[in-house]
Amino acid sequence: MRWNHKLDQSDATPKYEQIVNFVAGAIERGQLKAGERIPSSAELAKKLGINNSTVVRAFRELEQQGLITSQVGKGSFVAGRNGHTVPVRESRQAQAPAATPEIQRSLGRMRLSYINGMNQLAAIPSPEGTLDIAGGVPSPDSVDKKWFAALVSKSLALDPMKVFGYAHLGLAELRAAIAKRLNSQGYSVSERNIIITSGSQEALTLVANWSREEGRTVFVETPSYIGIPLAFLNLGNRVEGLAQDQNGSILSGLSEVSRAPRSLVYVCPDFHNPTGRTMSANVRDELGRFAARNDNIVVVDDIFRDMRFKGKDIPSLYDSLPSGKRILVGSFSKSFIPGMRVGFLVVEQPMLDTFAQMKRYFNLGGAVPSQIVMTAALENGYEQHLDRMRVIYRERCNAMCASLQETMPEGVTFTRPEGSFQLWVRMPQGYSSIIVYLKALQRGVRISPGPHHDIDGRFQNCFRLGYTKVDPDEIRKGVGVLGEIVRETIDAGPQALSATGLALGEFNS
The missing domain is CATH 1.10.10.10 (Winged helix-like DNA-binding domain superfamily/Winged helix DNA-binding domain)
Structure with a gap:
């Protein structure tokens, strides 16, 4: 190397x-x-x-x-x-077979089977009273319920018949409000390029449908939220992992991307899920230069960007990318209320007309009542809501980091995010987060094992933790239990692990 x-x-x-x-x-x-x-x-x-x-x-x-x-x-x-060290032998790197359509389809089916199995494992029912520190959703505590109730009643009462019609690309008022807010944050966006979607998952499904028709190879940074590669795989895209290093950089994998004649690269640069890392300004600039030199479309998932509670903002990756080679994904499901299902895409020509047509016939437009309420929130109180949310999440993140520092054995490391919901814990090599997950579940704590965040089941020794859904006392309790389990696992010594992440032999509690 x-x-x-x-x-x-x-x-x-x-x-x-x-x-x-x-x-x-x-x-x-x-x-x-x-x-x-x-x-x-x-x-x-x-x-x-x-x-x-x-x-x-x-x-x-x-x-x-x-x-x-x-x-x-x-x-x-x-x-x-x-x-123990292994004697070094001269060897030649094995060459992968040509990626024929048959091989690509077989690999796609294998990955879908693996992901479906991991999803079932991650969905094992929790015993009553389980502390869920797996991460993923905002806390109801972050929303001022009186403000939200007044917002809903007033905004829908102003023009109740407005909900009667379709809004194929989204309400014009909401698209204008989003463009205004993005531009105030340093983006360069026109409301004409904004398409309202039912959360970011529909936005990514539209991107996946477009990329399949374009015949693009999709590169998804890994580890990742498994719903991202799944959205592309389910629609028949060829998907490859793009390794993220410990500083949130994917630059070392761009040589592989450049070998694909046409590609689409997905990244979550701010408070990445599952690691919580933020891509540095230098990496953003280099990725922009790379996109300018190659036939790449870069999808920037900015759904966590509003959730910074420490440090200083870094200019958006979106504005580092050349026009016509970028797509922005946004959502209010993480920063506001998931059940409202309001997200958006920013798409430029020559792609815009195709995306607009896809969205129109995909579901004839999103739910108008949610869009009316979201417009009212952006015009009255959303920034104050973000301030409230940041205070709560900063306290909980600090509690989790302090508890991990106190309880985890030597050799275990973790990220320290400056925003969002989650952080990433790494045990030494040879130890399984699947075993830790199953033992923790038996003791009333839920985590998200590392292999659940990769299409090929890597990151066996890692797991994701979330701090937003539980208060600091519950965080300290859950991490304390988890620390005992990790210590027991490491004290038992590394094991030969099977493809499932379990030791070769029966799992014993």
């Missing part, structure tokens, strides 16, 4: 931790193989332009996580199973 990684100077993550994240990600993606030699701390410090002590600290952390081993006089090597 080429060691040409550059540290992100704009990232608040400590430099030693960026190195740890980079190496761990390279091992997880298979870019670093068991037994492969790692540059010495002095060599790596020189390449990165940092102090040798910073690299030494990173190597020490990697050793504690069981990812590398050091041999006196020989150097540091990627650890094999159980932390």
Whole structure:
């Protein structure tokens, strides 16, 4: 592997931790193989332009996580199973067979079967009283109920017969209000390019239908919310994972994208689901330059962007991309009320006319009452609602991070998001989040295992946690139970895992 990684100077993550994240990600993606030699701390410090002590600290952390081993006089090597080095043998990388239509269809069916199985596993009923810290939806506590009730009654009473008609592309008033708000945040958007959808999932389904007709290969950053690749796979798209490194960057995978004659790239740059990471400004700029050079359409999923409760906003990725090669997905399901099902697409020519026709005949337009209420909210009180929500979620995120820091054993790391709902926990290699998930469920805590966030079942040693649905005391209780389970799992030692993420043999509680 080429060691040409550059540290992100704009990232608040400590430099030693960026190195740890980079190496761990390279091992997880298979870019670093068991037994492969790692540059010495002095060599790596020189390449990165940092102090040798910073690299030494990173190597020490990697050793504690069981990812590398050091041999006196020989150097540091990627650890094999159980932390032992594997003799290095010269080998030639196996070439994948040509991706014929038959192979593509077979792989698509395999992935759909796997995803459906994981969805069933993740939907196992919870015992009564289970603390759900799996993440995914906003808290009812974040909405001022009196304000919302008054908003609904007043907005619908003004012109009750307005709900009688269709709004094929969405109410003109709502499209104008969304354009006004986006432009006030630094976007460059015309209301003519906005299509109202029933949440972001319908928006992505329209994109998936269009990309299939265009014959584009779809690259979805991974890990991801599994509903994203599923939307494309269900409509017959060819879908490939685009590995996200520990700093939220997908740049290392763009060479694969460039080899696809026509492609569509999906990214969630702000408070990514499931990791909570935010793509840096440098990566956004580079992705914009890449899109300008290639026949790519980049889908920017900005559904979490309003939910920053720490740090400073980074300019939207959407405006870093060339006109005509970008699609913006937005929604109020995460930042406001999921059941209203109000989302939107921003689509430019030459794609706009096709999308408008698809939407018109897809469902003749979204629910007008929800759009009337959403318009009223944007005009009266939405910004105050966001302020209320941010205070609540910041407190709960802080409680979860503090609890993880206190209860998780050495070698377990986690992201520290500056907004949104969720964070990502990584155990050392060789430990299964499926086992942790099943044991936690038996003890009254629900999490989201890592393989549920990848079309090929990777990230076995990771899991997603959410902090929005439960209060700080419940968070501390749930993370405390989870910490005990993770400690027990690690104390038992790494195991040979099957494709399901279970140890080879019967699962024992």
